[in-house]
Amino acid sequence: MKKLLAWIMFAVMTATLFAPGACPVQAAGNVKANVSYKKAPSIKKGERTVTIKKQKKESYVVFKASKKGKYVFTFSALQGNTQKTRDTANLLVTSCSEKKNSKGKKVLFYKLGKSSGKKLNHFYLTTQKQYASGKLAKRFTASRTVTYSMKKGEKLYLEFYGVPGNISLKINVKKK
Numbered sequence: 001m002k003k004l005l006a007w008i009m010f011a012v013m014t015a016t017l018f019a020p021g022a023c024p025v026q027a028a029g030n031v032k033a034n035v036s037y038k039k040a041p042s043i044k045k046g047e048r049t050v051t052i053k054k055q056k057k058e059s060y061v062v063f064k065a066s067k068k069g070k071y072v073f074t075f076s077a078l079q080g081n082t083q084k085t086r087d088t089a090n091l092l093v094t095s096c097s098e099k100k101n102s103k104g105k106k107v108l109f110y111k112l113g114k115s116s117g118k119k120l121n122h123f124y125l126t127t128q129k130q131y132a133s134g135k136l137a138k139r140f141t142a143s144r145t146v147t148y149s150m151k152k153g154e155k156l157y158l159e160f161y162g163v164p165g166n167i168s169l170k171i172n173v174k175k176k
Contacts, residue, residue, distance in 0.1 A: 029048060029049060030048070030049045030050075031043055031049070031050050032050075032053070033053075033060055033061050035055060037096075037098075037157050040062040043173065044063075044173070045071075045175060047170055049169070050160075050168060050169055053166050054163050054164065054166055058161040059163070060157050060158065061171075063155070064155050064156075065151065065152055066152070067152055067175065068150070068151050069149070069175060070147050071156075071173060071174070071175055072146075072174045073146050073172070074172040075093060075145075075146070075170070076169065076172075077169055078126070079167060079169070085166070086127060088127070088164060089125075089127040089128075089167050090127075090128065092123075092160070092161045092162045094121060094158075095113055095157070095158060095159075096110055096158075097111040097156060098155060111148065113146040114146065114148075115146045120146070123139075123144050124141070125143070125144065125169065126140040126142065158171070
């Protein structure tokens with residue numbers, strides 16, 4: 001009888017441990033940005049590759065804070081799929097959060113983050129070597145780390161603009 005109870009306990013513990021929903025699920029490693037912020041795919045903590053198609057409008061991904069605190073975003077590895085986009089890709093990244101305007105309609109407002117001690121709501125990533133030094137070196141960089149203070153459940157929309165062709169970049173998100 002004791003062996004039977006031990007097997008039952010083992011089976012229950014195993015089923016509970018591996019049951020669907022018992023372990024947190026991470027988003028896929030690759031995400032395609034969407035032109036509508038309301039349909040923006042979500043990114044989770046960890047490293048993700050975001051693909052952005054050539055377009056005349058901005059495109060978005062969204063991050064939802066699981067806890068209150070500071071989140072560190074590292075943007076890097078901007079790459080194009082053609083020689084032209086590999087050599088000349090400039091990408092404007094803007095951070096926004098959704099709030100109600102004076103008419104009660106939900107719209108996007110800029111969200112400030114900190115990078116190298118400075119507050120910013122947008123920055124540029126580039127693959128162009130001509131920006132590696134000189135006056136524009138601080139503005140156009142190959143990678144950027146930005147910290148955002150967020151409340152639990154708050155959504156941070158990352159808006160991408162200026163896409164010369166199909167490109168991708170890596171975004172790594174960590175809780176500070």
